[in-house]
Amino acid sequence: MSGIKASAADRRDARFGYVLAAPSLTVLFLIILFPVLSALYTSLHEYTLIAPNFDIFTGFDNFRLALADAEFRHSAWLTIRFVIGVVLLEFVIGFGIALMLNKVERFKPIYYAILLCPLLMNPVIVGLIWRMFLHPNLGIVNYLLSTVGLGPVNWLGDTKIAIWTVIMVDIWHQVSFMIVLLLAGLASLPKEPYEAARVDGANAFQCFIHITLPMMRTVIIVTLLIRLIFAVKTYDLIYIMTRGGPGVATDLVSYFIYRTAFVGLNIGEASAMSIILLTAILGLTAYLYRYMRSIR
Amino acid sequence: MAGIELRNISKVYGNAVLAVDDVSLEIKDGEFMIFLGPSGCGKSTTLRMIGGLESISKGDLLIGGKRMNDVDPADRDIAIVFQNYALYPHMTVAGNLGFGLKLRGFDRAEIDRRIRAISDMLGIQPLLDRKPGQLSGGQRQRVALGRALVREPKAFLLDEPLSNLDAKLRAAMRTELIKLHHKVGTTIVHVTHDQIEAMTMGQRICIMKDGRIVQVGAPLEVYRNPVNTFVAGFLASPPMNLVAGRLEGEGQGTLKAVVGAASLPIPDAFRAAYAARSGSEVIVGLRPEDFHQSPMGDRSSPASVVVVAVELLGPEVILVAELGGTGGPEIMARMPRDFMARPGAMLQLHYDLTQMHLFDAASGTALSRPQLA
Ligand SMILES: Nc1ncnc2c1ncn2[C@@H]1O[C@H](COP(=O)(O)OP(=O)(O)O)[C@@H](O)[C@H]1O
Ligand SMILES: [Mg+2]
Numbered sequence: 001m002s003g004i005k006a007s008a009a010d011r012r013d014a015r016f017g018y019v020l021a022a023p024s025l026t027v028l029f030l031i032i033l034f035p036v037l038s039a040l041y042t043s044l045h046e047y048t049l050i051a052p053n054f055d056i057f058t059g060f061d062n063f064r065l066a067l068a069d070a071e072f073r074h075s076a077w078l079t080i081r082f083v084i085g086v087v088l089l090e091f092v093i094g095f096g097i098a099l100m101l102n103k104v105e106r107f108k109p110i111y112y113a114i115l116l117c118p119l120l121m122n123p124v125i126v127g128l129i130w131r132m133f134l135h136p137n138l139g140i141v142n143y144l145l146s147t148v149g150l151g152p153v154n155w156l157g158d159t160k161i162a163i164w165t166v167i168m169v170d171i172w173h174q175v176s177f178m179i180v181l182l183l184a185g186l187a188s189l190p191k192e193p194y195e196a197a198r199v200d201g202a203n204a205f206q207c208f209i210h211i212t213l214p215m216m217r218t219v220i221i222v223t224l225l226i227r228l229i230f231a232v233k234t235y236d237l238i239y240i241m242t243r244g245g246p247g248v249a250t251d252l253v254s255y256f257i258y259r260t261a262f263v264g265l266n267i268g269e270a271s272a273m274s275i276i277l278l279t280a281i282l283g284l285t286a287y288l289y290r291y292m293r294s295i296r
Numbered sequence: 297m298a299g300i301e302l303r304n305i306s307k308v309y310g311n312a313v314l315a316v317d318d319v320s321l322e323i324k325d326g327e328f329m330i331f332l333g334p335s336g337c338g339k340s341t342t343l344r345m346i347g348g349l350e351s352i353s354k355g356d357l358l359i360g361g362k363r364m365n366d367v368d369p370a371d372r373d374i375a376i377v378f379q380n381y382a383l384y385p386h387m388t389v390a391g392n393l394g395f396g397l398k399l400r401g402f403d404r405a406e407i408d409r410r411i412r413a414i415s416d417m418l419g420i421q422p423l424l425d426r427k428p429g430q431l432s433g434g435q436r437q438r439v440a441l442g443r444a445l446v447r448e449p450k451a452f453l454l455d456e457p458l459s460n461l462d463a464k465l466r467a468a469m470r471t472e473l474i475k476l477h478h479k480v481g482t483t484i485v486h487v488t489h490d491q492i493e494a495m496t497m498g499q500r501i502c503i504m505k506d507g508r509i510v511q512v513g514a515p516l517e518v519y520r521n522p523v524n525t526f527v528a529g530f531l532a533s534p535p536m537n538l539v540a541g542r543l544e545g546e547g548q549g550t551l552k553a554v555v556g557a558a559s560l561p562i563p564d565a566f567r568a569a570y571a572a573r574s575g576s577e578v579i580v581g582l583r584p585e586d587f588h589q590s591p592m593g594d595r596s597s598p599a600s601v602v603v604v605a606v607e608l609l610g611p612e613v614i615l616v617a618e619l620g621g622t623g624g625p626e627i628m629a630r631m632p633r634d635f636m637a638r639p640g641a642m643l644q645l646h647y648d649l650t651q652m653h654l655f656d657a658a659s660g661t662a663l664s665r666p667q668l669a
Contacts (some may be wrong), residue, residue, distance in 0.1 A: 192382030195349050196443070200396030201370035210395070214386035 036278070041272035063270035072273060074248060075256035082163065082252060083231040086170050087224060093171065094178025095220075099208075101179070102186040112180075119176040127240030130169045131156065156242055159249040166237055166250050173237075174230075180225060183217030186212070216296050225288040232281055253277055298373075298450040300346060300483060305355035307341050307507075307668040315341040317507040318355070323485060326400030328477050330498030331487045334530070338507040339453050339487040346485065347376045347453050360450060371400075375444035377450050379456040381436045383428040389415075389439050390424040396457070414442045417479075434465045441476075449545050451483035456495065470497055491531050495519065503527055525660035528581050528653060536612060539625040540657065541580040553580050553654065557600050557620030563649045569665040570654060571622055579660065581653030584614070587629035587645045596646040601627070601636045 043062050066072050087117065101111055111233070133139050133181035134155035155165045189212070197207050213220075218224035235254040238244060244251035244259065251259075257277065261270030300323040307316040316338040323329045331339040344350040348369030357364045364372055383392050390411055397407045415421045418438045428436055437457060444452055454473075458466045474497055479658055488494055494501045495515045503510045503518065511523045522528035524547075528536040541555040543562075551571060560580070562570055588596065601617035605627060609648060614632040618624040621642075624660040629645060637643060654663045 190382070190385075192378050193384050195376065196376070196382040196384070198349065199347060199369045199374070199376050200443075200447075201399040202395075204490060206399060211384065214384075217386070268628070 019131060034144070039274050039278075042268055045115045045162070045273045047268040047271070049265060049267065058126035058268070059096075062268045063276070066269050066272045066276065067146055071248065072253075072256065072260075075244075075251045075253045078163070078248075078251060079232065079234075079253040082167065082234070083228060086231050087227050088168050088172050088236075089167070090175045090178050090227060091220075091224060094175050094180055097147070097175075097185055098179050098182035099212075101183055108293075115176040115179055117176075118173050121173070123173065124240055126169065127237045128160070129256070130172070131241050134165060138194045150239075159246050162242055162246060162249045166241060169241065170231070170234065170237060171254070178227060181223045181226075182219065185216050189215050218291075221291060222288065225284060225291070229281055229284050232284070298483065299323055300485070301325075301356075301358040302342070302346070303356040303358070303360075305342070305345060305357060306353050307338070307345060307616050308353045314329060315507055316345070316642060319504075319507075319509055320355075321502055321509060321512065323483060323506070326481050326483055328474075328484045328486065328497060328499045329418075330494045330501045331485065331504060332494040332501050332530075333489065333492060333504035333510075335489055338506045339504055341507075342504070343374065343485060343487050343669045345453050345455050346451075348372050349376070369608055373450045375447050375449040376454050377390075377440050377452065377454045379459060381440040381460075383436060383443070385428050385438055386584070388425050388427055389420060389431070389442075392428070392439055393424075393442050393446050396443065400447075402472055410446045410448075414446045417445075418442050433461055434469070437465075437469060439515060441473075444478075445480070449482070451485065454484065454486045456487055456489070459488070460489070466493075473497060491533065495531065503530065521662070522581070522653065523662050525579055525581070525655050528655070528662075532583070534584050534628045534630075536653065536668060537582045537584065537625075537627040538655070539580050539582070539619065541578055543570060543576055543578050543654065546571055546574050553578065553652065555580050556621055556624040559623065559650060560597050560599065560647060560649060561596070562652075565650070566665045570663060573654075573663060577657035578663065579655040579657055581655060582627060582629045582647060583651055584628045585650040586651040587615075587631075588628075588648065589635075589645065591646045594646055595650055596648050599645050601629070601643050601645055601648045603639050603641045603643060606635070 042055075043059060044059060046058045046061075047055050052100060097115075101108070104111065127196070132142050136142060136152055136154050139155075141155070142152040142257065145153065153161065156162050193211050194207055197211050202210060233254055234252055235258070238250055238252050238255040239258075242250040244255050253273070255278070257270050257273045260266050262268075302321045302323075305316060305319045306314070308314050309377070319338075319342060326600060331342060333339050339659050340389050341350060345352050346359075348364070352365050359372060359374070360577075363590060365517055384395060384569065387395065392412060393411045394407045397410065402410075415424055418441060420435065420442060421437050423431060423435055423439070428439065431439065440457070457473075458469050461469060470493060473484075473486070486493070486497060498515060501515055501518050502512045505526055511518055511527050513521075518527060519531055522531065522536070529538055536567065538553050541553050543551070544559075545551050549573060551567050553560045553562065554576075587599070591598070599619060600621065601615075601619055602622050602624070603615065603617050605615065605616040607614040610633065612633055613635040615629045615631050615637065617627060617629065619627050654665075656663060
């Protein structure tokens with residue numbers, strides 16, 4: 001490595017490579033890195049919309065304010081619970097369905113197609129559809145419940161129920177993601193260890209515990225992490241279905257930041273919150289990246 | 297320990313593939329039995345039916361005298377070694393060895409004792425804490441064997457356990473398996489498509505083709521008396537030369553097999569058996585090892601050949617030549633290691649007539665004759 005210098009041709013190739021990459025790197029910088037850096041800058045300043053170029057440097061004041069804000073803490077804590085709830089429920093349901101589908105031979109493509117439908121839909125559409133379905137008086141869900149003598153349930157208007165409704169809709173929307181990834185994992189497992197385990201005397205449950213789970217470990221962790229990262233950013237569903245309400249019952253952090261910035265016009269503090277959220281997501285992503293690199 | 301009996305067993309897979317067709321076979325208690333045949337002939341399927349990994353479509357399977365068709369693999373008390381080892385990738389070697397025992401509720405001390413005994417025997421003691429991913433092919437092979445051995449089952453089923461090893465290791469493991477069988481004395485069914493493995497390891501060979509048993513017998517018995525051209529062409533390497541010919545003449549000294557320009561007299565011992573076939577087309581089977589450079593009294597007949605190629609193998613030389621003269625059927629002959637000849641040269645070889653085989657030209661079955669010892 002050390003003693004050998006790159007030849008002139010190698011250096012020329014490298015330069016040519018940079019030239020080729022330059023346009024896309026520039027675009028990436030402008031549309032991704034620039035806003036992030038701009039948010040970082042804003043978070044460290046007192047920022048007023050009517051006087052955009054007279055920012056006052058305030059250090060970490062915005063961060064202190066944000067962390068002291070009871071509402072921010074509420075939505076951060078709510079988001080943590082929401083994310084854990086959603087990811088765990090989706091995992092359990094998704095793994096269950098994946099295990100069942102893994103045994104299916106006939107009509108597999110049809111099941112796949114049906115499962116993928118929700119995943120192909122825009123979250124805004126999902127939110128709109130479900131808002132109609134769940135309408136307290138006119139929605140089909142309450143109508144169906146009434147036919148068996150139940151309800152009516154105020155799905156999105158009750159402070160106790162609303163968050164669970166959002167969780168349910170998110171599961172409906174995203175569980176296929178888990179199913180598809182876990183199913184791909186299951187399908188790629190070697191089948192010989194199962195035969196060996198059958199001869200060794202393992203029943204179906206023991207096979208699952210001692211063979212399937214350990215062999216699926218990496219797939220499970222990667223799936224959970226990816227889903228976790230996406231769930232933290234949940235915004236569209238809230239915006240469409242509840243606007244964080246009733247009260248602050250479904251005020252997830254992404255939506256709360258939006259409100260702080262564009263309703264409360266508290267741009268500096270909102271930027272600080274975004275940076276905090278970004279750090280959390282970056283942390284998860286870095287862990288995911290490290291984990292995926294550690295798998296041989 | 298137990299014998300295994302297959303009674304008219306057939307296997308039809310879901311897609312209507314008849315993989316095993318009416319196979320009957322008795323494997324004696326403690327016997328080392330080989331299933332030999334080309335790829336796709338149903339060896340694995342038969343083995344997996346014995347092991348309980350495939351259902352039996354028709355017929356009865358008896359292990360130790362008891363019908364086992366519907367018994368769970370775990371309760372058949374057999375162990376299987378798979379071609380690709382099928383170790384549990386996430387468990388250590390010790391975990392792999394102990395898993396079956398743990399499931400069967402053995403206590404920790406007994407499991408440890410058995411793992412220690414087996415790993416000593418197979419020389420895998422230093423590997424006990426490693427995962428299969430950290431082992432070489434030969435080491436995995438040993439662990440897979442060990443996993444079968446610790447359970448002390450009634451029978452071992454081995455599905456091409458050596459085919460993933462390199463040639464040298466394969467030869468070493470062959471010997472070890474034979475030694476192992478001597479030591480534990482348990483029934484072993486060993487599947488292979490390698491005729492060298494079959495000849496060297498088995499007490500008996502069961503040769504299969506297209507889901508059927510073609511011939512069963514001790515290795516030498518099968519080598520000396522192949523029932524048809526398939527077996528003749530499958531065993532040994534290079535295999536028996538099979539050339540089209542005619543049976544001509546009759547009476548003492550005149551009955552002969554004519555192959556192109558060559559003619560090979562039929563020895564007196566076989567004359568009575570073959571005479572009735574005189575005048576019919578036959579396939580003549582000539583083993584490469586039965587061509588000699590000098591005559592063997594009245595047992596041999598001279599045969600002139602034209603050299604096509606000479607393959608130097610080291611311990612021996614394979615001579616590829618045209619029998620009877622240029623344009624005659626191509627045959628292979630095993631020659632001593634110092635043999636030399638130029639392509640195109642005409643040579644006089646001597647064929648050991650007592651080793652000649654004749655097969656029916658249409659069906660390929662051996663023409664019956666007195667068995668050679
Ligand atoms: N699971 C299966 N489903 C359908 N056909 C199979 C299956 N396994 C094997 N076969 C077919 O059965 C025949 C015998 O296969 P196999 O027993 O694996 O042969 P061998 O082990 O002698 O190579 C082959 O034609 C193969 O294609
Ligand atoms: Mg096979």
